[in-house]
Amino acid sequence: AQRVTQPEKLLSVFKGAPVELKCNYSYSGSPELFWYVQYSRQRLQLLLRHISRESIKGFTADLNKGETSFHLKKPFAQEEDSAMYYCALSGGDSGGFKTIFGAGTRLFVKA
Amino acid sequence: GAGVSQSPRYKVAKRGQDVALRCDPISGHVSLFWYQQALGQGPEFLTYFQNEAQLDKSGLPSDRFFAERPEGSVSTLKIQRTQQEDSAVYLCASSLLPRSLSDSGANVLTFGAGSRLTVL
Numbered sequence: 001a002q003r004v005t006q007p008e009k010l011l012s013v014f015k016g017a018p019v020e021l022k023c024n025y026s027y028s029g030s031p032e033l034f035w036y037v038q039y040s041r042q043r044l045q046l047l048l049r050h051i052s053r054e055s056i057k058g059f060t061a062d063l064n065k066g067e068t069s070f071h072l073k074k075p076f077a078q079e080e081d082s083a084m085y086y087c088a089l090s091g092g093d094s095g096g097f098k099t100i101f102g103a104g105t106r107l108f109v110k111a
Numbered sequence: 112g113a114g115v116s117q118s119p120r121y122k123v124a125k126r127g128q129d130v131a132l133r134c135d136p137i138s139g140h141v142s143l144f145w146y147q148q149a150l151g152q153g154p155e156f157l158t159y160f161q162n163e164a165q166l167d168k169s170g171l172p173s174d175r176f177f178a179e180r181p182e183g184s185v186s187t188l189k190i191q192r193t194q195q196e197d198s199a200v201y202l203c204a205s206s207l208l209p210r211s212l213s214d215s216g217a218n219v220l221t222f223g224a225g226s227r228l229t230v231l
Contacts, residue, residue, distance in 0.1 A: 004153075032218065043114075044154070044202065044222040086153050090218050097167045099144070099220060101153035 002027055004089050006102035013077050014110050021072040021105045023061075023087030033063055033070040034088040034099070044086070047072075057081070077109045113137075115223035117203050123229045124193045132188045132226045134203030143186050144220065145178055146202040154202055160186060193230045200225040 003026040013019050025031065033050040048056045050063040050070060061072045070087060084106050090099040116135040124130050136143050142161055146154035147170075156170040162183035171178070175194075180186040190197055204220035 006153075009151075034219075036220075043224050044204075046219050049219065097142075097159045097161075098156045098170075099218065100156065101146075103151075103153045 002031070002089055002098075002100050004087050004100050004102035006085075006087055006105050008105045009103070010106045010108065012108045012110060015079055016076050019074050019077045019081070019107065019109075021085050021087075021107065023070045023072065023102060025068050025070065025087070025089050027068070027089060027091075030091060031089045032091045033061070034090070035059070035061055035070075035072050036086045036088055036101070038084040038086070040083070047085070077107075079109050079111060082107055082109045115203055115205055115221055117201075117223035117226050119226055120224065121227050121229075123231065125231055126194060127192050129189065129191045130193055130228060132190075132201050132228070134186045134188070134205075134223060136184065136186070136203070136205030137207075137221060138184075140205035140207050140221070141183075142206040142208070142218075143180060144204045144206075145186070145188050146204065147172075148200045148202055148225070150199075157188070157201075190228075193228075195230050198228055198230045200227045 005024045007022050035047040036044050037047040038044045059074045061070050063070050084104050086104045087102040088099050118133045122130055144159050145157040147157055148154045158178045159167040160180040163180050175191045177189045202225045203223045206218055206220055
């Protein structure tokens with residue numbers, strides 16, 4: 001069965017500090033991994049996906065198939081990064097049409 | 112339209128009432144998804160349409176939940192005889208291309224603002 005686990009419900013860091021939001025997954029086959037973000041009073045939106053291998057707003061995420069992880073990282077957090085972050089997975093076994101979300105991690109960047 | 116539109120934004124229902132939630136996806140988007148998001152949780156998959164065909168309804172929690180997309184554009188999620196545990200935000204998302212296991216990169220979801228349902 002497909003599953004996405006985000007072990008931290010809340011992560012609080014100071015502005016300028018590095019941040020890492022953890023995501024682990026279970027899958028069967030070749031999944032596609034995503035990070036979605038929801039800023040205050042805004043819609044859930046795509047932040048980045050692993051196949052793009054790009055940096056968005058300074059965030060990067062590397063897919064580690066050996067550890068089945070897709071942690072989101074940023075070297076220097078900004079106050080505007082404060083938001084709810086969801087790791088998501090799609091593809092694999094019979095779940096190809098679904099995107100499965102983790103429970104989310106709230107990032108709070110303090111001044 | 113410019114984005115995914117959902118209505119109503121807020122709905123308060125008495126237990127036992129029927130409710131209908133509407134989703135108007137981005138024009139031309141083939142795929143449409145419904146998710147349920149309870150307080151403090153991530154979105155939980157309910158059902159998926161490709162055009163007018165409902166290809167996956169495995170996430171619908173009971174037979175009180177019914178979704179349709181008769182003309183392949185607007186979709187309605189109907190909940191009959193609402194219960195308190197149905198209280199949640201219902202999210203609709205659409206994507207441009209049909210999904211397949213080999214369709215890598217085509218499944219980026221664009222979400223609506225959600226419909227918040229409160230059952231008293």
